[in-house]
Amino acid sequence: MDRKKFLSQLRAQMPVQSTQTHSHAPRTQRALSVDECLDMFVSRATAALTHVHICESDDEVGSLIENIIDGASYVNTGCHQFAHILTNLNGHSEQVLTEDKNVTFGISEARIGVALTGTCVLDASQHRGGTLLPPRHIILLNAADIVPDLYSAYGIVGQSLRAKRTSVFAFHTGPSRSADIEQTMALGVHGPGDVHVIVVA
Amino acid sequence: MAKAEKRGAVLRGTSMVDSRRKIACAELDTDDPAGYQGLRNIAASIKDTVLADLPTYLETFANNAEAAGAKVHFASDAADARETIQDIIRSKGAKVIVKSKSMVSEEIDLNAALELDGYRVIETDLGEFILQLEHEHPSHIVLPAVHKPKVEVERMFNKLYKSPMGASADDLAQTARRVIRQDFLDAEVGISGGNFLVADTGSIVIVENEGNARLTTSLPKCHIAIVGIEKIIPSIDDLPVFLNLLSRSATGQRSTVFVSTITGPKTLDEPDGPDEMHIVLVDNRRSTILADEKLRPILRCIRCAACVNTCPVYQQIGGHAYGWVYTGPIGAILDPVLLGLEDAYHLPYASSLCGACTEVCPVKIPIDDILVEHRRRAVNASLTGPVEAMAMASFATVMVNHNLYEAATRLAAVMPSSNGRMSRLPLPVITDWQSSRDLPAMKGPRFRDIWKQRLASAGANNGS
Ligand code: SF4
Numbered sequence: 125m126d127r128k129k130f131l132s133q134l135r136a137q138m139p140v141q142s143t144q145t146h147s148h149a150p151r152t153q154r155a156l157s158v159d160e161c162l163d164m165f166v167s168r169a170t171a172a173l174t175h176v177h178i179c180e181s182d183d184e185v186g187s188l189i190e191n192i193i194d195g196a197s198y199v200n201t202g203c204h205q206f207a208h209i210l211t212n213l214n215g216h217s218e219q220v221l222t223e224d225k226n227v228t229f230g231i232s233e234a235r236i237g238v239a240l241t242g243t244c245v246l247d248a249s250q251h252r253g254g255t256l257l258p259p260r261h262i263i264l265l266n267a268a269d270i271v272p273d274l275y276s277a278y279g280i281v282g283q284s285l286r287a288k289r290t291s292v293f294a295f296h297t298g299p300s301r302s303a304d305i306e307q308t309m310a311l312g313v314h315g316p317g318d319v320h321v322i323v324v325a
Numbered sequence: 326m327a328k329a330e331k332r333g334a335v336l337r338g339t340s341m342v343d344s345r346r347k348i349a350c351a352e353l354d355t356d357d358p359a360g361y362q363g364l365r366n367i368a369a370s371i372k373d374t375v376l377a378d379l380p381t382y383l384e385t386f387a388n389n390a391e392a393a394g395a396k397v398h399f400a401s402d403a404a405d406a407r408e409t410i411q412d413i414i415r416s417k418g419a420k421v422i423v424k425s426k427s428m429v430s431e432e433i434d435l436n437a438a439l440e441l442d443g444y445r446v447i448e449t450d451l452g453e454f455i456l457q458l459e460h461e462h463p464s465h466i467v468l469p470a471v472h473k474p475k476v477e478v479e480r481m482f483n484k485l486y487k488s489p490m491g492a493s494a495d496d497l498a499q500t501a502r503r504v505i506r507q508d509f510l511d512a513e514v515g516i517s518g519g520n521f522l523v524a525d526t527g528s529i530v531i532v533e534n535e536g537n538a539r540l541t542t543s544l545p546k547c548h549i550a551i552v553g554i555e556k557i558i559p560s561i562d563d564l565p566v567f568l569n570l571l572s573r574s575a576t577g578q579r580s581t582v583f584v585s586t587i588t589g590p591k592t593l594d595e596p597d598g599p600d601e602m603h604i605v606l607v608d609n610r611r612s613t614i615l616a617d618e619k620l621r622p623i624l625r626c627i628r629c630a631a632c633v634n635t636c637p638v639y640q641q642i643g644g645h646a647y648g649w650v651y652t653g654p655i656g657a658i659l660d661p662v663l664l665g666l667e668d669a670y671h672l673p674y675a676s677s678l679c680g681a682c683t684e685v686c687p688v689k690i691p692i693d694d695i696l697v698e699h700r701r702r703a704v705n706a707s708l709t710g711p712v713e714a715m716a717m718a719s720f721a722t723v724m725v726n727h728n729l730y731e732a733a734t735r736l737a738a739v740m741p742s743s744n745g746r747m748s749r750l751p752l753p754v755i756t757d758w759q760s761s762r763d764l765p766a767m768k769g770p771r772f773r774d775i776w777k778q779r780l781a782s783a784g785a786n787n788g789s
Contacts, residue, residue, distance in 0.1 A: 125399050125401045126399075127397075133401070134380045134608070134615075137615065138379070138615065139618060154358065171579075172578075172579070202596060238580075243580055248591070248592070251596040252539070252596075252598055253543065253544060256540055257506075274569065275562075278561055278562060278564050281561060282561040282562060285561065289393055289589060290588065291587065291589055291591050291592055291595055291598050292585055294539060294583060294585050294586075296582065296583060297584075300534070300535050300536040300583075301535070302452070303534075304455065304469070305470075305497055306338065306474060306494070307337065307338045307341055307468075308475065310451075310494040310495045310497070311495065312502065313498045313536065313537070314502060314505070314506075314535045314537040315536025315582070316536075
């Protein structure tokens, strides 16, 4: 239906404008120190069945990834900050694919971590297919990018959207799961069933 | 399949999720500065603010979404919505369409229309995929296949995909993943629902656990989102309030596995994503609710199904007994408006008015008050006969008479029940009521028929 007509019909149906004061979400956040954020992130992400690792140096990250992928194929979904680590990686790197035929791992870079929910936020600079199609997913996260809660995270998302459009912000919390078969949890239904987050401190 | 087996599955499923919800919501008292009750108040008031001025918010949303490169369509009713979507798809030369969960698409019977047009339409949510294979409808708004015992799925996958009997839930899920994956790669169009429309950024937000909605909105070149007009929130800053309440109330999770905030199609410098995005905003009698001050709070609903899981009546009779898309307490207040009170007046009676639903509703919809309001209107319009009036009286007697209530409570304490909850007590009354008239379940098929006929005639009127 024509938009003008739709909206004017809707307006005509509205009862006399009630005087509703505009309310907003509280902008308050949980006050957590940097260390508390990291601890909280680790415990909440683990509770959501994510394997969390903490590394201190690039070398450590590199050998940890080699350990996890164990010679299997992987695709770099768009890591910039950590790109140099991936170039020296010992493994079978694939071009970004829209099909997942033989790629076992997607390796991505998170823009934000959310402590209270154990969430990694991926933006559209990451190849979407690469973060979803391979059965296993490794996400690199800078410890300094962990914020306390969703209020702070969506504050950043909002700011970023107002500055420059990004088609998607995907909040990932743990492996893909379903409880549709008699409430028994199954992992890796459509997205990755095994998720590692490497926090680089 | 034995009825008892189904009822067992429903009871187990809903009670398990209900107890997880309790724990997760209580945690908000420490996790969120506003606390659980504070968040409920804030969420309700944000929704009321939007509803009081919905046309303006819709306009803002549409302008911002189009500035982001999406095309926004407005559909006044089911036929209008289906035609809008059929038109978009026709221009794509599509063969395969993947869908992620959308209750609105159930409401407008979209799949049937698309299949008539010759497309292959695949429901990709595991529960809905299972139901689609058996030509069944969801019985629950969050756990579509909650009524389905696992052994039925084993049998079906065994027949269709040679999956072994006794396969684990993991194995069954892997089979579904394998089968659906090819459809994801082939599909030209992806159709999703949407949990929230964010006015100030023009984004749609989708909440899910499997990743099928992410794939549906990422792989096909054309993404169509179909969303009810009441899903608007003013600002992206308001989103955390609703996400905190929705995931915890729906499944007891702190966050669902995937939450996508989608703002337009892929940009030029992004590696992948749809080239084209359409958002179809559907009224379909929602404006009738909006215009009715007594019923308007219904439009705050975020479809978490907490009211469904906690409802002792739903746990007993299951979702299909409600006979339509929206089931449980939310169905009992929503369906009479969407379908018309004449056809659905009996649904508000499928309740003991125990108030459990109202207590758990994260957006504080006074569900039991609205149930009573529907009943009052049904009586005033002489839609109910003496049997219903009597049944209503007996519910009311139990609820308002202090002595009777006490006695029934004591009785409930010694009655076997899933968790000893007092709210189960009026059930014997309901059983009497059911035996004195048609079971609500008997109404099921007739209901769908009525709706189908109505859709068909609406379609005919529009010349399709
Ligand atoms: S009525 Fe309330 S509890 Fe029920 S589904 Fe809607 S928001 Fe959830």
